[in-house]
Amino acid sequence: MTNDFRKGADGARHRRATLKDVARRAEVSVPTVSRVIAGDYPVALGTRRRVEKALRELDYVANTHARALRGHGAKTVAFILRDVRGQAFAQFAHGIEEEASRWGRLCLLCVSGGDPVRELRALNLMRQQGAEAVIIIGSIVDDEAYRRQMTEIARSLDQAGSRLVLCGRPPLGEGVPVTIVEYENEAGAHAVTSRLLAAGHRRILLFGGDVAFTTSAQRFAGYRRALTDYGVPYEEDLVVKAAFDRGDAYLRMRERLAAARDFTAVFALTDVIAAGALRALTEAGLQVPGDVSLVGYDDVPPATDLRPLLTTVHVPYEEMGRTAVQLALDHRGSGRFARESHVLLGTHVVFRDSVAPPPAGTARAPR
Known part of the structure; x- marks a missing residue:
């Protein structure tokens, strides 16, 4: 009987694929699968394609990298920003870095430039590198294609033992393994x-x-x-x-x-x-x-x-970064954030000197 290691229709998680699982799916030997992954030994083109197809279907590459990093390297938190030069993004990144450090994690930073293709590429890269959490902030067009794509990424990360956190973005819907940190x-x-x-x-x-x-x-x-x-x-x-x-x-x-x-x-x-x-x-x-x-x-x-x-309106960007890390790393634990997957932070108006009543006679009519 063929095992399915990806998400089922009911959203249930299945065990991670092994080299033997890939070999069975591709109908080759385990050493052949290893050679294809290593890329340093000649393998017939048809055989290579069957193995690569099995690797994709079983999501093996991401899980292998994740296990390697978790077992032998530093644990990491990845975050993807639109632009590192913006003050709002800088405050957000500072919150992530400080909280990740408190948890003993290193940070990986990617910049999307607001390009959905670059963002997707960064997401897949962080997934393959086994980041323990992948955090994204930045405005998007909330259409069906975006939701479908991000839902697939969220489930793939969840299967690999990682967590997708969306900051300042709307939820993806019921049953999607994603953490949301929004502000008012x-x-x-x-x-x-x-x-x-x-x-x-x-x-x-x-x-x-x-x-x-x-x-x-x-x-x-x-x-x-x-x-x-x-x-x-x-x-x-x-x-x-x-x-x-x-x-x-x-x-x-x-x-x-x-x-x-x-x-x-x-x-x-x-x-x-x-x-x-x-x-x-x-x-x-x-x-x-x-x-x-x-x-x-x-x-x-x-x-x-x-x-x-x-x-102006105060947005707690640094707190968002801290909260994103806390939720991502604690969502399967027993801490105070373990049961939360959606947090809404407050905003408030900061009154300064740039507002006054309109000049006489101009409040209700063009001048």
Whole structure:
């Protein structure tokens, strides 16, 4: 009878494949399988293909590397970031590194650049290297293809004794062996937009990001919910896309000001975007917050470097990194995180100097 070592339809885990299992599946000897894996001995092409097919079907390569690293090398925690230069990602990475060190683990870092193909390649590499946990942060397009792909990765890692942790990303669905660490993204956007509305602003420019991606979409949803709560109609022309980049934000704000200055406040989707917007507003001769109020999101530099100091939403990025490691390494243990697979961290508005009531006569009508 042929054994199935992959996930069954019921999600049950099966035992790991051995060299004998691969040899049986490929209908060759164990030494032949070893030669194909080593790649240092000639093997007939047809035989090699049968062995490689069996290795893939039984998920043997990843499990072999995992056993080798766990038995003879340092245990590792891998994490994949969009960009190491961003302050938010840097804080997240710092939290991972410190907590992993506390657990006696080394860290492996990969950068995706926001490219799903690079992210998948990094995931597979970390899986083959036997990382004890693989942690990912960064916005994505939450479509069927993404969920199917990540579900397969999560199950493969789980079978190899590893754990996939998604940070700032939505869950994949019931029964998927994945850990989720989220923060109150939409609630933070709702709170900071409400701060502007409470100050009297009615024409608030939502500036930056792309609502096709999860992080921006959630902040957009919080913005719209706040408008609804205050009885302010949503206006599509008050939404401007910009990359999560200071330079692009500066250029997009210049373009928007050249077209019309029909807003009294700006909700920038990150603090970096707020910095670019502030430069463009200042160059146009506008005072913040005298003429235009400005808020950001993340509470990372440059929030406390700008003048005026930026009102923004604090996101606990370092805590997210620490929590991701704790959950990943403790999910099968008996510690306080052992039974948790989904954690939601809080956000809050940090009130500083960049918000004031709108100039007289401009709260409800374009200027």
